[in-house]
Amino acid sequence: MLKFGTSGLRGLVTELTDRECYLYTVAFLKYLLARKLIYKNSSVAIAGDLRPSSERILKAIAAAIRDYGFKIDYCGPIPTPTVFLYGFKRRLPSIMATGSHIPYDRNGIKFNLPNGEILKKNEQAITEYQSKISANGELDSHFNKNGSFKKNPPRLPKINIISEREYIKRYVNFFKKNFLRGKIIAVYQHSSVIRDLMVEILKKLGARVIPVGRSQKFIPIDTEAIQAVDLKKARGWVKKYQADAVVSADGDGDRPVLFDEAGNFIRGDFLGVICAAYLKADSVSATASCNTGLEKSGKFKNINRTKIGSPYVIEAMQNDKKNGYKKIVSYEANGGFLTGSDFKINGRKLSALPTRDSMLPLLSALALAAECQLTLSQLAQTFPQRFVYSQSIKGMPTEISNHRLKKISGGNEMAKKQAKKIFNLPSEVIKFNFTDGARMFLANNEIVHIRPSGNAPELRVYSEASSKQRAKSLAERTLKKLGS
Numbered sequence: 001m002l003k004f005g006t007s008g009l010r011g012l013v014t015e016l017t018d019r020e021c022y023l024y025t026v027a028f029l030k031y032l033l034a035r036k037l038i039y040k041n042s043s044v045a046i047a048g049d050l051r052p053s054s055e056r057i058l059k060a061i062a063a064a065i066r067d068y069g070f071k072i073d074y075c076g077p078i079p080t081p082t083v084f085l086y087g088f089k090r091r092l093p094s095i096m097a098t099g100s101h102i103p104y105d106r107n108g109i110k111f112n113l114p115n116g117e118i119l120k121k122n123e124q125a126i127t128e129y130q131s132k133i134s135a136n137g138e139l140d141s142h143f144n145k146n147g148s149f150k151k152n153p154p155r156l157p158k159i160n161i162i163s164e165r166e167y168i169k170r171y172v173n174f175f176k177k178n179f180l181r182g183k184i185i186a187v188y189q190h191s192s193v194i195r196d197l198m199v200e201i202l203k204k205l206g207a208r209v210i211p212v213g214r215s216q217k218f219i220p221i222d223t224e225a226i227q228a229v230d231l232k233k234a235r236g237w238v239k240k241y242q243a244d245a246v247v248s249a250d251g252d253g254d255r256p257v258l259f260d261e262a263g264n265f266i267r268g269d270f271l272g273v274i275c276a277a278y279l280k281a282d283s284v285s286a287t288a289s290c291n292t293g294l295e296k297s298g299k300f301k302n303i304n305r306t307k308i309g310s311p312y313v314i315e316a317m318q319n320d321k322k323n324g325y326k327k328i329v330s331y332e333a334n335g336g337f338l339t340g341s342d343f344k345i346n347g348r349k350l351s352a353l354p355t356r357d358s359m360l361p362l363l364s365a366l367a368l369a370a371e372c373q374l375t376l377s378q379l380a381q382t383f384p385q386r387f388v389y390s391q392s393i394k395g396m397p398t399e400i401s402n403h404r405l406k407k408i409s410g411g412n413e414m415a416k417k418q419a420k421k422i423f424n425l426p427s428e429v430i431k432f433n434f435t436d437g438a439r440m441f442l443a444n445n446e447i448v449h450i451r452p453s454g455n456a457p458e459l460r461v462y463s464e465a466s467s468k469q470r471a472k473s474l475a476e477r478t479l480k481k482l483g484s
Contacts, residue, residue: 005124005453006309008110010099013053013381015251016107017147018060023139025064025095027129031122032093037114038390043071044388045090045163047083048097049193049252051218053107055156056096062152077157078167079194079253081357084112086163088353091115098193098252101334103412104218116354126189164197171201172360174350179370183422186237186246189214190221192356193251201359202247210241221248223255223334224390224460226265235263245366245376249358255360258365260376268335271361273383274298276329279343285316285330288435289449289462296384301325308451309438313338316352332387333462337361355452364370374446385455388464389471393483396459402454403439404482423448424481446470448478 002011002020032038044065048054052195054077073092076084080096087094091114099107100325111126133139144150185207189195195214202209213233221230234246238261248257254255258266266274269290276284276299283302286294287309295303302325306312309478313330317340320328328340336356343350353360369379404422408415416429419440427444437451449462459482463474 003416004120004127005108006098007117008096008098010102010108013105013107015051016057016109017143018056018139018149018153018447019143019147021057021109022059022142023133024109024111024126024130025061026068026092026139027126027133029065029131030068030129031126032073032113034089038070038093038156040069041071043073043092044312045073045075045083045087045092045094046096047075047078047080047094048098049080050077050191051097051099051104051107051251052095053104055137057107057109058156059153060149061095062156063149064152072157074157074159076161077165077193078164079197079358080110080198081254081353081355082163082167082194083195084117084140084355085167085213085353087112088118089166089351090114094475096252097264099220100252101220101222101250101255103220115332117310117314119315123311133348141407143232149238152256158339167359168197168204170203170350170353171363174345174348175205175363175367176346176348179334181206181368183211183244183366183370184208184241185366186210186212186234186241187245188212188234188237188248188257189244190318191215191217192221192247192249192251192253193420194249197253198247198249198359199366201363210237210243212237212246220250221250221257223250223257223268225392226257230257230266233264233270234259234265238263247277247362250334253358254336254356256337256362258335258376259364260380264377266365266376266380267333267388268361269294269331269333269388270380270383271335271365272331272337273299274379275331275337275361276300276363277383278368279329279339281329282327283317283320283325285313285328287313287318287332288433288437288439289333289390289451290331291386291388291464292447293384293386295387304330305433305435308332310336310356311336317354331361332356333390335361346447383468386464387466387471388467389468389475390460390462391475391479392453392458392460393479396452396482397457398452401450401459403452405452408438409434413439422481423450423478426477446474448474 246259447464
């Protein structure tokens, strides 16, 4: 079943029929018109990732835009932050066909307003428009009983390459010229749509870049749960090329992947603290699943904790702006980093980009390490050593997950005892946080966070401890109990 998850509309490719993609796009356009955020004959920027199904979805999106009286500004296969930056700069709505990190048999659509990502209230309104359009059947003549176009939709327009050029310029102009000179960086390309742009940006900043692991087949990379095979690859590339880092991103290029000079993975929420420190942010919003090194660092004037999903951290940044903060950022456990204000460092300006991005945190970590004359592993040691490990049980129905969490929803002494038993916890629960799922703070200074996924039928476990191994052991202990 199609629904909005933590970021965008998601579902199985078989559910994302031409009809559904077309109707949701029309619903989005109707919503924009009603809010006077777009006018007839205006342009809508669109792009997609490299999934096998993305081009078909883009054609359905483009057909809806054309049929409803708007112009198509096709930016080609480019990263999500690239097309959104292009749209925000021109006050154009933008649409990205992508499933981000989820398996190739699934996909999705991300809709954006001319001035930022859609929030939960916008998602609800768009869904209501879609339901009304679907119910009256006024557009059904375009489709057969399987939801496919009766006639082939027109080809996508010629690609406008301005968006990718602007994205490259954004970082080449902000970071110090040739600050990566003398550094060897391997770019794990796999099937990420940012793979070539990443190589070009790093080269322009002075690095010797070695592209590795390019794939013509789509490979889903979950930046919150790096697999052992990817860790092994990174360590092999570091050894083979004597690399100072291995960098990568997920399918649509909005979530970073960073391995240090020893091939060790620097998790996204750890990377978020490093990037916020480099930018000297005065207010930071992070999802509940991110490690508490953010608070323990003592580097930030204001900290917000939100539900998981970019709409929530964006809303927190908007509130920070109203409250007078000047250097506003946010990030998620997946490493996607957002800026809610402009930044100026060494006389170089970086404009706000309130959507998840992978290049900024990667480059900020490399820049801070260079300024401090440290390797990435040495830089990481200068921050509080709190580590989160996350893993999930695939195919776990959401109703079963919710039933388990309901047993401890009272948050009282009985719930604490129940939680210790249900989740096989090694220590007593001293408090709960139900901001998103159940986050359990233990007496031994460890944390276990249980949360049903917003995108797929799976139950995710996040554990926090003072070492990577202990965090992993803690999560596996809980997963074993839940899976039995």
